[in-house]
Amino acid sequence: MREWQREIRHALKTSRELASFLEINSIEETDYPLFIPKKFAALIKKKGQNSALWRQFVPSSKERENSGMTDPIGDQVHAKGGQLIHRYPSRALFLPTTRCPIVCRYCFRKNELYDQDLNVFTPEFEKTLNYLKSHPEIVEIIYSGGDPLMLSEGKLIEQAKAFSEVGIKFLRFHTRFPVILPERIDDIFIEFLKEITSYFESVSLAIHINHPEEITKEFVERITPLRSLPVHLFSQTVLLKGVNDSTSILTELFLGLSCTGIIPYYLHHPDKAQGTDHFQLSLEEGQKICQGLRGNLPGWALPRYILDLPGGKSKVEAISGNYLASKNGHVFKTFKDQEVFY
């Protein structure tokens, strides 16, 4: 068994185990599952109760303040069966698994991932391929989830070949593994990446990372060999209250990523998912934080500040001036020129 697989197998899964590991009396109660590999829990423990890591991964009773939506970005609306979500003509999300190397407390799919009845997670690969065949306008498959690196390289290669055979040109993996269990980027994975680059015009790894404390020595060591591969390294960050809601923290994060060869791609305004109220901030607060980034970062190291409109209508740039301010909110225009209230 590989190192990362052993960590997944022996991860902390109950409040009691976690409390004992962190040496605290108890973990606050929530209605969502708990999953933290011990190795990462050791880092959380080292950073302490008020740290960005603790807030992102240790359950809080605030998750019971339920004002958000179960499906904030309209996954169900755009689900095509066979694990595909097709919202933008040119590209589709592929959700191969509901499992992740950790359970993030702020997860925008937290109400979907653990619901057994959702058809977006039904493994029907034939259906997926048939859909792609009848939609030649789709040029990119974006692995999301769940975390696609929970799958074996064998499975991923099989799928990648099939995708290239139906005409997919670009492949992208969204993953939190390099932060949570950097050892996932082992020789087998690197060989896998080398192999699939021959099937596609481009292969990208979009690494989900929210705070400079997540750029550990091991993270950098494991990313470094990827820099010489023909693979794009991008990052994706969620703006979270109490975690990274400051210009200086984000500056440090994006500069750190840039030094590691990772291009900051998106900074997401948090989706209004149920159970994430305590991470929410307003658009105006987010804009204020982002405004200062322009002076601190080279243009190529400045991610786009993005908002997913409710109901999965569209991603839009969350910057001021990109919407009409109305009495109690904002009116954005989607890529289809449709007006959506936020």
Ligand SMILES: *Cc1c(COP(=O)(O)O)cnc(C)c1O
């Ligand atoms: C975010 C998202 C994508 C990817 O969009 P990019 O702007 O290419 O990163 C694709 N499909 C869906 C449904 C999405 O939510």
Ligand code: SF4
């Ligand atoms: S890794 Fe992503 S999908 Fe998985 S729990 Fe975290 S935010 Fe959700």
